[in-house]
Each structure stands twice: as structure tokens, then as C-alpha cells.
Amino acid sequence: MRRQSLRVVLAALVGVLGIVLPLRGQAQPVTVAMGLNKPPYVMDGGTSGLEVDIAREALAAVGLTMRPQQLPPARGLMLHRAGQLDALLSVDEGIGGDGYFSEPYINYQNVAMSLSANKLSIKRIEDLSSYSVAAFQNASMILGERFAAVARGHARYQEYPQQVIQNNLLFTERVDVIVGDKRILHYLSSQLDVKVDVSKPVTVHPIFPLSPRKAVFKDAALRDQFNTGLKLIQANGVYDGILKKYANFQ
Secondary structure (H helix, E strand, O other): HHHHHHHHHHHHHHHHHHHHHHHHHOOEEEEEEOOOOOOOOHHHHHHOOOOHHHHHHHHOOOOOOOOEEEEEEEHHHHHHHHHOOOOOEEEEEOOOOOOOOOOOOOOEEEEEEEHHHHOOOOHHHHHHOOEEEEEEHHHHOOOOHHHHHHHOOOOOEEOOOOHHHHHHHHOOOOOOOEEEEEEHHHHHOOOOOOOOOOOEEEEEOOOOOOOEEEEEEHHHHHHHHHHHHHHHHHHHHHHHHHHHHHHHHH
């Protein structure tokens, strides 16, 4: 009797697997758009980076494959609004249009950074008024009104379209403070000319709030699958493994 019951159960499992596996095999890859290279978040033409790896592994955890597509931000938004993308990474809910937003999958963290030897006291945004500051392009429009007010009245404030210039200015001691995302600034330090001494200790001043990043999906069910996969990789250690992979840029 037990053997007969076991055969019934096995037959049922085989039947279920026979249904599920072909469906997975026939599933179309999920087209996930992202911005142009922004190490360490998006690297190598969209094939690696913190955001790319997290999205890929979250989808893989629920049996889906990711097809990355790099696009300039404006074009990515346009295609999303036209319903031509399955998902778009690194957005917030103020982008307009229809869409289904995921749970935050990573936090950006804009900071002020100085050389530790200078022992600068920077505990709030307004403290930057006392020092020369190099920021990324459009920082005064992105980092809030308090920062914009400091930038407007600051004779020693400058923005640079090429962020690596900020790091060069800091380590060659031509500017007191640089402002940008913590991981990006750490990454750019590794890209400086070998003649620049990047071994000097730096102090990170976390004077800006965290900026959680989400993905937006054209389909609610796909969004829900992504959220499920994200929870799975956060619970099983895969997510932490991705963070450790890029630990040099933390």
C-alpha cells in the first residue's frame, strides 16, 4: 500500500516538473535597461556592477534571465513610458508615467570626503562653507536646497563633469573637500595616475541622506517576482556576496 502511494506521489511530481520545466525553458529573457557606465554600479557595458549583479541574481532566484540594455537616462525613460522595456533600473517614483516600482534594492550615499590629516569638522551641509569644495556636475541642483544655498554663496565651490578630477584635486591637496556618491568616489581614487598618492587616509562625512534606488517594471507580476527574488538573495547570502565583491569601493 505504501509503495503504491509512493508511486502515485512520484508520478504527480514528474507531471508537475514536466509542466514547469518547459515553461521555464520557453520564458523570454527580461529586458532590463540601465544607464551608461557608472562604476561601480554599472560597468563593462552593462554586464557587471553592483546594480547589474543584484538585478541579475534577483531575477535568477525566481527562474528568470536578464537581458541588460544600456541607454542614456532620457532615452531609458522614454522607452519605459512607451512600454518598450520590461524594467528600468535606478529610478525613483518621481519619474512620471505608469509603472510598478520594486522595493529598494540598493542605497546610494552622497557624502563629503576630506583628507583625514586635515581634521576638518564637517557635521552638516552648511559646514562646507568654510572649505574649498569640488562637486560633481549639477550637484547644486540634485543635492537639495540646503546644498544649493551653500553653492550659490560660495566663492570656492566648483563642479566638474569628469568626476575623477575631484579625486585628483583632493589627493594633490588643491581642494579641501569633494562631494559625491561614496562608492563612486572610492572607485575613482583607484583610477588616478600612479604618480598621485592615493594612500592618504580619507574621512567620509555622511552629511546627506541615503538615496534608495528602485527598479520600475511595466508589469506588476514581474515586479512582484523581482521583489521575491530580491528577498531570497538577501536571505541566502547572495546579496551580501555581491556587496563583498565590490567591497573595495564601499
